[in-house]
Amino acid sequence: MVPIEHALALSATLFVIGALGALTRRNLIVILMSIELMLNAVNLALVAFSRQWGDQAGHVFALMVIVVAAAEVVVGLGIVVSLFRNRESVNIEDVSLLKW
Amino acid sequence: MEILFYVFAAISVAGALGMVLSVRNTVAGALSLVGTMVALGGIYVMLEAYLIGALQVLIYAGAILVLFLFVVMLLNLRRDSFTPERQPVGKAISVLIGLAVLVQLVTVFLGSFGPPAELSEGFGTYRSVGIELFTDYVLLFEVTSLLLLSAMVGAVILAKRKID
Numbered sequence: 663m664v665p666i667e668h669a670l671a672l673s674a675t676l677f678v679i680g681a682l683g684a685l686t687r688r689n690l691i692v693i694l695m696s697i698e699l700m701l702n703a704v705n706l707a708l709v710a711f712s713r714q715w716g717d718q719a720g721h722v723f724a725l726m727v728i729v730v731a732a733a734e735v736v737v738g739l740g741i742v743v744s745l746f747r748n749r750e751s752v753n754i755e756d757v758s759l760l761k762w
Numbered sequence: 763m764e765i766l767f768y769v770f771a772a773i774s775v776a777g778a779l780g781m782v783l784s785v786r787n788t789v790a791g792a793l794s795l796v797g798t799m800v801a802l803g804g805i806y807v808m809l810e811a812y813l814i815g816a817l818q819v820l821i822y823a824g825a826i827l828v829l830f831l832f833v834v835m836l837l838n839l840r841r842d843s844f845t846p847e848r849q850p851v852g853k854a855i856s857v858l859i860g861l862a863v864l865v866q867l868v869t870v871f872l873g874s875f876g877p878p879a880e881l882s883e884g885f886g887t888y889r890s891v892g893i894e895l896f897t898d899y900v901l902l903f904e905v906t907s908l909l910l911l912s913a914m915v916g917a918v919i920l921a922k923r924k925i926d
Contacts, residue, residue, distance in 0.1 A: 664767045664808050666875050672771045672805075674867035676778055676798075678860045683782035685856040691788055691834060692781070695795055698826065699778055702802055705814070713809045716879035721891045722899050724814050728821055729906050733913035735826050739833045740920035746837050
């Protein structure tokens with residue numbers, strides 16, 4: 663039996679690694695992958711709590727998170743492809759028009 | 763059996779770090795994220811979430827990461843486009859915030875939870891999660907299909923037309 667505290671600590675670690683990747687990297691594709699990693703960390707916490715309390719609602723929510731992640735990746739990579747076609751770059755410094 | 767969890771945890775953290783630190787080569791970063799996803803699938807199975815574990819490997823490692831690799835290779839990013847990144851101050855602040863969040867999360871999560879609940883028969887299998895999904899959460903399921911449809915249409919429009 664896996665101790666729930668250890669699973670949750672792993673979830674927190676993965677979430678923070680993903681958040682740091684999204685904050686510090688300048689490559690748009692790596693930022694999208696970091697967001698995927700954060701969603702996975704949340705999934706791990708949902709599944710661990712589901713195991714702890716013997717309630718399957720966490721599994722259903724994790725399923726929905728997977729679906730939302732898939733939809734997000736499809737739209738995000740569509741934006742990346744369209745951006746690369748117009749700017750020849752995936753560096754977010756090159757598309758900072760909306761930044762003050 | 764329990765040692766396997768720590769092996770999977772080490773693989774997933776190593777893969778995540780490899781992805782975030784892959785400054786030069788995005789393909790290598792995507793491949794190390796595949797390792798993270800497969801290891802997480804193993805952890806889900808150890809937490810009695812058999813359906814989620816299978817879907818994790820199928821959808822994340824099988825579909826989403828392949829899509830990432832496909833786009834990275836399609837764009838044919840030259841190595842020199844990944845110049846060393848600037849802003850050491852911003853990066854230091856990000857790392858500090860990240861460590862603060864990590865400490866907070868671990869402090870909250872390491873509270874005492876007591877012994878885990880007794881599991882019902884067939885917990886986490888296709889049959890029992892499927893019954894739950896199609897009875898209590900059937901509206902959620904239907905809304906999900908709308909979300910997928912709109913994402914599909916949006917992706918086709920975004921990747922097809924030139925933005926002025």
